[in-house]
Amino acid sequence: MDRINRPALTDRLREETALFATRHPGSAAQARNSAAHLLTGNGMNWWRMWPGGFPLCIREGQGAEVTDVDGNVLVDLCLGDTGAMTGHAPKGATEAIAASLYKGSSFMLPTEDHLWVAEELERRFGFSHWQYALSASDANRFAIRWARMATGRKKVAIFNHAYHGAVDEALAELDESGAVVPKAGNIGYGIAPSETTKVVEFNDLEGAKAALADEDVAIFLVEPALTNMSIVLPDPGFLEALSEACRDRGTVFLMDETHTISEGYRGYTGTHGIRADMIVIGKPIASGIPAAVYGFASDLAQTIESRYPAPEDEDALGIGTTLTGSAVTLAAIRGTLEHVLTEEAHRHMDALAEHYEAGVKSLFADLGLDWSVIRMGARVEFLYDNTNPRNGSDVLNSFKDYDLNAYLHVALLNRGFVLTPFHNMALMCPATTRAQVDAFHAAFREILEPVVGRD
Template identity: 45%
Template structure:
């Protein structure tokens, strides 16, 4: 088995850093001049791009990004799934232009026919009959959690260690030594002790799920079908079915967030794996880059919510915290209709998944050839390498496999050779415009930079 030489890694990283700095003077200068931006970036997580400063965008289309220094990249990050339809897909652009220009009325607080079309399409794909719209999956999760609490009369949400559900307060939790939820390291000013709102289980561990549910205070199990932001950690056979059965047995709702796992296929993991959520959340990708999100609920959840609202326990029309002035606006619903109807089709997913399979095989070939103790996992159109072999089976194990220096080296080395990966981790996503040539290019570059590391 190949052994990592940390001094060699440090030397290679320094060389890639110097190349990156030299090649991007305009991006470097813009970052240095951004005195009026907190952290010098529009959103602080943009500082997670490796290199000391982020690349600045000039233009993007399909799966290509060009920075302000004139370098063009094959983009496998795709906005961390926000651009899974590709950058500025033509049908989405046309729909947005028509709504904003010819028709007018970007946001009016009035419903449109597009919204009903999108709701029907979401039911066709994911099975839930009733839908409401937001501007992000984070918002959809927040509002749906409140509905779950209202429907069940219970205060807590069960999540999995190292899950990802946007910036939902309840989700930044880990199991403490006594089983109580503790705040994840680095969590920014949680409003209350996480144990007051959250219970935490370990992924692929049904015993931990049952132990959490047995307290009888969990309104909903909030889960991705696979962990995604800590590396792809796939469910073991029977795990998700077991979670569904335990939620039902202990009176909790099952709330599935497919914001990232939509990569599994046209109907997400929910359709592909036969999941049966009571509440469903999705965001980012369904609008082709226009901010949007949605949550769906069953008729049973809707009936429970209605009973409470009719009894005067809550007012979801006005002060219930389950809406926003811009949510469901005419522009975002037009974008969703075009993206779902004309871009992220069954045919597109077949193409994207086939490419991800080739991407995975290319990476695995290098790992096998060099006997590198890493792994790669695939989730439909998405794949990710992790610095552990075998692939981690829990969020805790996947977190322990993190290596900031290795991440920095791979990201910079790939970037310097014209390939962008997701800055937070080593995820690659295919879009309808991705080609086999793009995948083969990554395979060759990955072999080069990993070969240099383990030479």
């Protein structure tokens, strides 16, 4: 039952889009000029998907706020889609990174930070051995390679509609008949993903066991909760049972915390005490400097080290690129762990997210909207239905309401709030305040009320 007043929505979307254009002439000019110099007018593909007809051009960000080139100040609940979960320009990390720049950024050699970071990561996340990468995508790619080396197997297993970045093996999905096909939008694959990848519905333990039964799966890339289309939480005991099943079948069990790092100080893995063979942590780990880390349980590290050729024989190709583990990335990770993503900061972010969640729930209730609100630590999503999704297929169409999406996002931008464009995610950073969340609630009410039908 659509509780949205569609004629009102059409009118308001037109008005808000016009207002958006009026209030952002500088961003509009940047977008116009970019059309002749950047492919599809965008330096980065995802800008195309920002609502309003063109992306905001940002002049600077401080804490939970950004200022665009037209001087508009906005509360940023998108935070670079997790890349800026630290908040913009977080003081302790920014100073550490800047200092490291003046001492050289890239040597292809270790610095003292490499060991400090590995020790801190072990303390926090419990994995004994670490390596570095430039992105969580790269970390996943390298993890797949190490797992293939350790197991002598080739296949990769993933959940349907999970997110593992730009990794070829992970850009697969199930079609209606249950066959593995290229994910919609996978424009440039060279090999049918069914040759490399098994896809299982999230929360389907029997399906996962069936995929593992042939003992040809090197690694299961596990997104602890689905995060790329709303949030789908695991059933109680699901991840624990899957971890056991992987161990039974000799498959490397990897927790990809690319987004679930919002769950807390120790990630989803540590917070919930999930046993895993590997972990990947990217995005905010270096306060916006491109970097990721990945960790190995000690028995897996031993297996890999025992199979590794001597340095004079062979390099391991496909692992790392030249700037991987550079001095500046490690200084940035250290600064972030030491000063920004602390236990105390996560407590603050969690509490604020709870407050955000409660306010949005109460607003939906007031308006008679039976919409879901789901929280994972500092991250909160809402859906335009209440179907209690248990897997990616359940939520696939839940936010494909293009007009409603566009209206909510543009109207919020016009009132000074940035919500993640691809879905309806809000994220709290250490600098986000209760007053900002309260102001969001008020603005959200103001824009929702006029488009909700009162039948």
